[in-house]
Amino acid sequence: MKWVSSMSLKVLAFVNHVPVKRDPTPVIEQALEWGVDYVIAQGTGKDWGAHWLGAGTQFPVSNFVENIRPYMKAAHEHKLPIILSAGIAGARPQLRECLAGFNSLCVEEGMEFDLGVVYGDVDHAYLNGKIKEGVQIRRMDEHPVLPEYLRVEDVDDSTYIVAQMGPEPIMAALDEGRDGVITGRALDVGLFMAPALRSGASWATAALFGKLLECAGLALHPSDPTVAIYGEIHDDDSITVRAPAGHQRCIAETLAAHSFYERLNPFREENPGGYLNLENVVYEQEDERSVRVRGAQGVATPYTVKLEGAAPLGYRAINVGGVRDPNFLAHLDDTLEKVKEEVAVVDRFKAWQFGVDYHLNFTLYGRDAVLGAAEPERDKEHEVGLLVDVVAQTEDLARDICYFASISLQSYPYPGRKTTAGNIAQRFTQLVNPVGQAYRWSIWHLLPLEDPLEPFERRHISFPVPEGEQPW
Amino acid sequence: MVTTLNDLASVLRSKNAGPFYITIDLFFPDLESYRRAAAADFLTAERIAQIYNLDTEEIHGIYRQESALGIKVTLRKRVVAHDPANSDVMACQQHLPLAAVEVPA
Numbered sequence: 001m002k003w004v005s006s007m008s009l010k011v012l013a014f015v016n017h018v019p020v021k022r023d024p025t026p027v028i029e030q031a032l033e034w035g036v037d038y039v040i041a042q043g044t045g046k047d048w049g050a051h052w053l054g055a056g057t058q059f060p061v062s063n064f065v066e067n068i069r070p071y072m073k074a075a076h077e078h079k080l081p082i083i084l085s086a087g088i089a090g091a092r093p094q095l096r097e098c099l100a101g102f103n104s105l106c107v108e109e110g111m112e113f114d115l116g117v118v119y120g121d122v123d124h125a126y127l128n129g130k131i132k133e134g135v136q137i138r139r140m141d142e143h144p145v146l147p148e149y150l151r152v153e154d155v156d157d158s159t160y161i162v163a164q165m166g167p168e169p170i171m172a173a174l175d176e177g178r179d180g181v182i183t184g185r186a187l188d189v190g191l192f193m194a195p196a197l198r199s200g201a202s203w204a205t206a207a208l209f210g211k212l213l214e215c216a217g218l219a220l221h222p223s224d225p226t227v228a229i230y231g232e233i234h235d236d237d238s239i240t241v242r243a244p245a246g247h248q249r250c251i252a253e254t255l256a257a258h259s260f261y262e263r264l265n266p267f268r269e270e271n272p273g274g275y276l277n278l279e280n281v282v283y284e285q286e287d288e289r290s291v292r293v294r295g296a297q298g299v300a301t302p303y304t305v306k307l308e309g310a311a312p313l314g315y316r317a318i319n320v321g322g323v324r325d326p327n328f329l330a331h332l333d334d335t336l337e338k339v340k341e342e343v344a345v346v347d348r349f350k351a352w353q354f355g356v357d358y359h360l361n362f363t364l365y366g367r368d369a370v371l372g373a374a375e376p377e378r379d380k381e382h383e384v385g386l387l388v389d390v391v392a393q394t395e396d397l398a399r400d401i402c403y404f405a406s407i408s409l410q411s412y413p414y415p416g417r418k419t420t421a422g423n424i425a426q427r428f429t430q431l432v433n434p435v436g437q438a439y440r441w442s443i444w445h446l447l448p449l450e451d452p453l454e455p456f457e458r459r460h461i462s463f464p465v466p467e468g469e470q471p472w
Numbered sequence: 473m474v475t476t477l478n479d480l481a482s483v484l485r486s487k488n489a490g491p492f493y494i495t496i497d498l499f500f501p502d503l504e505s506y507r508r509a510a511a512a513d514f515l516t517a518e519r520i521a522q523i524y525n526l527d528t529e530e531i532h533g534i535y536r537q538e539s540a541l542g543i544k545v546t547l548r549k550r551v552v553a554h555d556p557a558n559s560d561v562m563a564c565q566q567h568l569p570l571a572a573v574e575v576p577a
Contacts, residue, residue, distance in 0.1 A: 046491070047562060049491070049561050050553075145552055253540055256540035257542050260542055263495065264489045264533065266544050267537070283539065313556065370566075371569060374524050376568065
């Protein structure tokens, strides 16, 4: 395997959870022509909400396997080490599933990879131990729905807890796996920082390098996260970012604009152990497909990792229908309020408290469903899509309330009603559709660490594993 | 003729900045249109709060970066991403009230 000795690092990066739409072979070939030291691809995130983490599930694992296949074949053929994070929420059940998928891929393609594996899970007992020792685990965002400091009950309520590992556990795993690393939940930027720090880049350059490449072709033009990106760190601590796909360009303004993406503040990038000040970063156009970047400053802060935990909110059941009759549209808002009251007072649901034991929401597509009170355009509707949405303590209760509310709406005698056979065009014959459990973010806090490796379990696995074994 | 931010911007998008904040990014095709929108007295916290029916303290920040021809507006969510009543869990359609704002000539 090829390791980097002098300060030059060349990386081909993609995102492994977004479905690949076009064959990446020409992109990989272009990158190989420029030279590649590592193939890196992030595959964890919290963007989809708390459900995946809470439930321990993800998209079908075939999505991961098919997205990485062409890149893994190239990495194997050219002996390039890989660094992947995997499994969306990146907790143990998802990582295990991805490792099993990776193993099948190795068998199918006749490939061997000797890898370090790092789990992103943080053990409940370990975390409660920290709380009991008096470690202050403060919320990451100053939002009133989050407890200011993490409590034992928040930990106990959570089904799975992960942390965004920094570069250090990945560096440790790179010492163990000859051909690279696969992790669970990880800081995207850390996947890039690990090899950069190992090859001698400064902390700020390593973090900027990760920042520029983490979302792959999303930072290029036209913006497209399904296409790979290419980056190089030079001797003088500057970075070149290139578009390896023939149809994309790398534009200074577009690359600079990427620092805005999904961030509270475009100038301050928080990482474990420090933040990156991006205010003085300079983006210099080299040619149509490449931009030179330099000038990030690192500011050290106490080392923390971001904890993420999800707790069940309840079971969800929905009903979907359409309202077209102008007479009903005129009385719809009032009717919905009355149906909410009916549910609250009827004998069969009296034991359950609205907003605590169950949630009943009506989403009116075509009438302010998306923007609510901030909707600037009104009075244009001719029909409304009506979603009756119930979340309750048990699936039976959710289905029962959803059925009660939907039938009541279907036959509600609003003023001037002529449609005595029914008020709503129902979309599904089963009327009430259970759609699984809903979860909330129960933990969104910063765990201080003296040893950045401490919570994260590492293993060393040679793929493919002997038949019947599951060392993950 | 009325010019809105939607007319002026080449990228105008909203997204979660974590489950508890919405961030709205505006990018402009040239320095002239950027400077029109970036004027300090145009997009103020008071103005944004009024457009989104929020209190001024719920406006986390307004950031302007000339080298990126970009403006960022970050808002604290009242209905967070996991709230059972949330109808835009990734917050990617929340830019429209801002898009409709008229830009002074």
